[in-house]
Amino acid sequence: MGESLLQALTQVGDLYTLSLIFAGVLFGIIGGSIPGFTVTMAILVVFPFTFSMDPVSGIALMVGVFVGGYSGGIVSGVMLGIPGTPSSITTVYDGYPMAKKGEPGRALGIGMFASFFGTLISILMLVFFGPLIAKFSMNFRPWEITALIVFALTLVAGLSNGALLKGLMAAAIGLFITTVGFDRNSNLRFDFGFEPLSDGFEILPVMIGVFAFSQLMSNVQSLGSEQSGKKEGISTSLKIPYRKIIIDLSRQKINIIRSSIIGGLVGALPGTGGTVANFLSYDQAKKLSRDPSKYGTGIPDGIIASEASNSAVAGGAFIPTLALGIPGDLPMAIMMGVLILHGITPGPLMFEQNPILVGSIYASLLIAAFVMVFCQILLLRWFAKISKVPQQILVPSVLMLCAVGSFALNNNLFDVWVLFIFGILGYLLWKAAVPLTPLILGVVLGNNLETQMFRALELDPSWTTFFTRPFSAFFFALALISVVFSILQNRRIAHTLKPKATIEARP
Template sequence: MGESFLQALTEVGDVYTLSLIVAGVLFGIVGGSIPGFTVTMAILVVFPFTFAMDPVSGIALMVGVFVGGYSGGIVSGVMLGIPGTPSSITTVYDGYPMAKNGEPGRALGIGMLASFFGTLISIIMLIFFGPLIAKFSMNFRPWEITALIVFALTLVAGLSNGALIKGLMAAAIGLFITTVGFDRNSNLRFDFELDVLTSGFEILPVMIGIFAFSQLMNNIEDLQAQGDAKKVDTNVTIPYRKIFSDISRQKLNTLRSSLIGGLVGALPGTGGTVANFLSYDQAKKFSRHPERFGTGIPDGIIASEASNSAVAGGAFIPTLALGIPGDLPMAIMMGVLILHGITPGPLMFEQNPVLVGSIYVSLLIGAFIMVACQIVLVRWFARVSNIPQQILVPAVLMLCAVGSFALNNNLFDVWVLFVFGIIGYLLWKAGVPLTPLILGVVLGENLENQLFRALELDPDWTTFLTRPFSALFLALALASIVFSILQNRKITRTLKPQGGT
């Protein structure tokens, strides 16, 4: 492991790779600073540029965007009161009041340092727990992996904001999309008598269409509201001594919030938003002065930013160790690996130790670059929040189309992007969560391969129930659905009296 880590350090320490990390961090911060752009959108825009790169360079660029994106949301959250990304919503609760109280530099500085420490703690979690989980899962056979994927999909669907049926339906649609074209035995199915569908759909245009296109359409609908938002005052000065004092008094809060972010990030389908709210809630419960939360205190900013940045390392744990992406950005990151012929999972730590080490090193270097860029260029990042959506939306849409075309130099992929973009937008308008759909697309092929491999080894379906871990994952999948149903009924009973009479 030591030799692999040193080799990874040598590869990532190359001037070209370091410049890619810097570029990725800068773009991620800029993307996170723009209200409504989100970390996922930034990663989707950069994804096509990794096609011509080697795996280490491609991953280094994406990791830079990932680290920068989660920290960038603080800028518009503090300066405008509008979270740049969903994972920085609770940052607004105390960051914006602190800015209105005449201390925007203090709020930004606290958030930057909290993001830095959160990322570092999550990297430590990844280094220690990633290989352990991978080693444990080496005992998994096709039955266990199939059941694990089913559990991941039901867990994501169950976390779809109370829309359990719609979440399960979205996951099923995602799985169906992967059945277009040839199967693993070269049997043609669901081509709808169109020659262009015999090869199936590429993951990238489908993902960009479903998520990015629908988000851009949502931004267009909000143009009027964005137009009324006040402009940012970029005259920001960071009081370094004060923010270091604030952080030093919040050691326990920083550690607790970072651990929450790392653990939540390791759960499929959760991500920064869930970690954000959970960490803020816990910080308030453990505080000696909970009544001051929301008035502009460091406690809330630290809890929010440390947790959402810690998601970065935590989300890599299931992606690398199990081949199950923790959230949408990780699903795209997994797509980069697959694009270069690398299959994430337990064997990755043995077959590609240098690449795994490169991810560790890229995260670590990205954390230092992130805090340095934020401190030096904070005034410029603040100006990014003022970019009007009328300019942003068409520019991003054009980049998405170019990226899809560059995949195979095929115009069909551009049409796939727009068609699935319309489908994603209609589903979003109907209240159907898109995360289960995306994960269904990403995991569908692996689920099919593992399922048929299991049945080829033993045609008896009851084997899924007689093998301990397979049965455990299926039981957890069923439990997650039952729990979601009970939770939805509880919410319905709570809201019923309010709307009854």
């Protein structure tokens, strides 16, 4: 593998291929930073340009977009409170509050370098542990994937900020949303005689509506108070305190390594992806923190956990795609399309039959990580200027971009209506103090949960099989432990805050 990697570095290191990686990273960052555009749409836009390229050049361009897109989601998440991609949702929790405290440059810088280290660590995992993880992934049958998804859904307990029942209710709403439309046996469910509902809801418009629209509505609500007195919002300071960022990162070495490993491992599991890694890493960082109540208030820990994990997925996601021919998510499915277009079939024999091409993917990921940091350093100051735009201009502009992004997904006006309807729902839930994250998690995982569960029951009708298979039982045990641990943690936080509330209530 070492010789193949050196040959691949020589092949990828020519000026033409390097320029493709640079262009891909830059376009990916821009695409990831625009709310509603997402890394998937950026890859779809670039995909036709690979038709006339050789396999190495085409893959290099796509890898650049892939790496840049995952890191670009932090920009809108920090500056607008709107995740640029679904895998940057938890970045908003601490990135946006930090920006509102007057430190947008610090938040963006932390996320940028966390993404860089996450990508590097995932590349190391891919190179040294790829074959082992690929072999481990082959043990995952429908029972194990079902248990893994259930475990991921139990994370709502740790991400509901003490409102466990409301979090579970939001997750149930998300799962219900995925049942609209045709089921596995082509039976219509919950369409109410309305034909557009027969295809169900697209995840992207739902996510944009629930998060972006509700955030924009809350911004509109705050316009009156801004105009009547003190203007509250993100500081327009464009200073990026690199020295302070280095100190923040040096204090979070374990968090960076842990979150990157989680991202790489989750990315290596078929059917998961950056969103699951994002939630899982943030949840684990919060659980292992000495003061979990600070999460969501604007601390470096949360930004690092989120950005290191979602960028680490870039390396891990290639493992099932290359070794098994099973794309973990839609971007990886498009990557497979590039390979198949050039007559290369991903699968167990690819490492033996096309070692130089596999090495070129490793080399492209490595180069793209450095290019990503270079582009971010040059452009972060310009991206941060979005905070200077008045809300009266920013709100309708971002809303228009969100609507265009939803429409461009399928060229379907119904998706725009979905955005607005779920935007109103998200705003009402936000007003009722219902956490929105569990709802999105339910929408993202619902279809896969149903597919894997029924596939498992078709293979073996007995429900006990879910608990007799070792890996499946292990994930269910982790799910139970996660819920119990979260309940105890919520009680500890409530007990800690109660004396403070009593002191504040005294005259």
